[in-house]
Amino acid sequence: MRTRLVPAAGMAALTLAAALPAVPAHAEPAPRPHPAAAPQAGKGVRLHTNAELAAALRRIARASHGRVKVRSVGTSNEGRPLWFVTLGNGPRRLLYVTQQHGDEPLATESAISAVRDLGLGNGRAARHLRSKITLGVLVRANPDGHERNWRYNYDPDAKPEYGEPGKGYDINRYHDPAVRPEDNPVPEAAAIQRTYAAFRPSIVVDYHMQGRYAFPPPDGREITTSIQWPTAAGVPADAVRRSKQVAVRMNQAFTRAGAVVSQYPGGSYQGIARNAYGLRGSASLLVELSDLPPERQRFQVRTAHLSMVDLAFAAGTGALDRIDPARADAIPPRGPELPGARSAHDHGHGHDNAA
Ligand SMILES: [Zn+2]
Structure with a gap:
C-alpha cells in the first residue's frame, strides 16, 4: 500500500470496550502535524512521526513510575532507535x-x-494483570520505511533476495531461525531475533496491513482483519496448537470490536516472523488489518488496540489455555480482493507476497 495517511483534526482518546476488565484509558494530546504530511484535511488517523513516537513512549514510561520501561534494542540503517517497551x-x-x-x-x-x-x-484488574504477564512490544520495527512510507527497510546498496534493489530489504523475510542475528543482513530483523531470544515470549503477535477483500456472495461483507498461525513445515505440533488458541481468541476479540475476520492465505517460508517464531516453539500469530478508507482508520486502530489488551488478559487469566484450538479451522478463508482496491502492499517482491 502506498496510500499516504493524512492528518486528522485530532486523535480521539481510545477507550476499552465495556466488555473488558476495567482499565482506564489515558487521554493524550494529539501530536502536532508532521511537516511533510499531506496538507489536505482528512478523516484518517494522525500518525506519530518517529520523533513523536519516541516522545510518547518516554512520556508513558515517566508517568508509569517504573511500571513501563522503554529502551532501544537496535538501530536502523539510518540510526533510528528500535523501541522496545x-x-x-x-x-x-x-x-x-x-x-x-x-x-x-x-x-x-x-x-x-x-x-x-x-x-x-x-x-x-490492571495491577493483577501485570503480576501475571510480562508484555514486550517492539513498536514500529521499521522506522526508516515509515519515514519513506514504503514497505522495505532503507538499504539502497542492497541486492536483496527479498526486497527491492535501490530501496532495501523486506524485514519480514529475514527471521529464519537458521540465520544467526550476527549474520542477518537486516538490522531490524536481527534486533527482533535478539529481542526474541532474550525475552523468551511464549506468544508472539506480528501486526501488518493488507489490501481490501470481501467474503464471496451471498455474504459479501468486507473483511477488516485477517489472521494466520504458523504454516511452515517443522513447526512443533504444540506450537501450532497454542497458536490456534491465540487465533481463536483474537478472532473473538476483533469480532467483538466490530471487525470482520478471515484467515490469511500466508505461505510457508520460514523467514516470515509468523513461521519463524512458531518454529522456535512460541505460539505465533500474524494479524493483517485491511487498508480501509481514511474514515475507518480509527476503527482499525481501535480494533487492534482491543486485541492487544484482550490477549494480554486472556493469557494472564489462563482463559487462553482453555480454548479448543480446533475452532481456529472454522475461521473462514479470505475472499476475493475488492475491485479497484489493489494496493502495492499485496505485491511485495519475493516469497509469499504481502504479509
Ligand atoms: Zn506487512
Missing part, C-alpha cells in the same frame, strides 16, 4: 511487533494506546 513482571510472556513494513502503520498507533492502558492503569 515492556511492562509487567508475570510469568506469561507476550511479544507484540508492529510495522515491520513501513507503509503499514496503524497497529503502531494501537500499540501506543495499549501500552498506555496496560502500563498506566492502576485499578485492581
Whole structure:
C-alpha cells in the first residue's frame, strides 16, 4: 500500500470496550502535524512521526513510575532507535511487533494506546494483570520505511533476495531461525531475533496491513482483519496448537470490536516472523488489518488496540489455555480482493507476497 495517511483534526482518546476488565484509558494530546504530511484535511488517523513516537513512549514510561520501561534494542540503517517497551513482571510472556513494513502503520498507533492502558492503569484488574504477564512490544520495527512510507527497510546498496534493489530489504523475510542475528543482513530483523531470544515470549503477535477483500456472495461483507498461525513445515505440533488458541481468541476479540475476520492465505517460508517464531516453539500469530478508507482508520486502530489488551488478559487469566484450538479451522478463508482496491502492499517482491 502506498496510500499516504493524512492528518486528522485530532486523535480521539481510545477507550476499552465495556466488555473488558476495567482499565482506564489515558487521554493524550494529539501530536502536532508532521511537516511533510499531506496538507489536505482528512478523516484518517494522525500518525506519530518517529520523533513523536519516541516522545510518547518516554512520556508513558515517566508517568508509569517504573511500571513501563522503554529502551532501544537496535538501530536502523539510518540510526533510528528500535523501541522496545515492556511492562509487567508475570510469568506469561507476550511479544507484540508492529510495522515491520513501513507503509503499514496503524497497529503502531494501537500499540501506543495499549501500552498506555496496560502500563498506566492502576485499578485492581490492571495491577493483577501485570503480576501475571510480562508484555514486550517492539513498536514500529521499521522506522526508516515509515519515514519513506514504503514497505522495505532503507538499504539502497542492497541486492536483496527479498526486497527491492535501490530501496532495501523486506524485514519480514529475514527471521529464519537458521540465520544467526550476527549474520542477518537486516538490522531490524536481527534486533527482533535478539529481542526474541532474550525475552523468551511464549506468544508472539506480528501486526501488518493488507489490501481490501470481501467474503464471496451471498455474504459479501468486507473483511477488516485477517489472521494466520504458523504454516511452515517443522513447526512443533504444540506450537501450532497454542497458536490456534491465540487465533481463536483474537478472532473473538476483533469480532467483538466490530471487525470482520478471515484467515490469511500466508505461505510457508520460514523467514516470515509468523513461521519463524512458531518454529522456535512460541505460539505465533500474524494479524493483517485491511487498508480501509481514511474514515475507518480509527476503527482499525481501535480494533487492534482491543486485541492487544484482550490477549494480554486472556493469557494472564489462563482463559487462553482453555480454548479448543480446533475452532481456529472454522475461521473462514479470505475472499476475493475488492475491485479497484489493489494496493502495492499485496505485491511485495519475493516469497509469499504481502504479509
Ligand atoms: Zn506487512
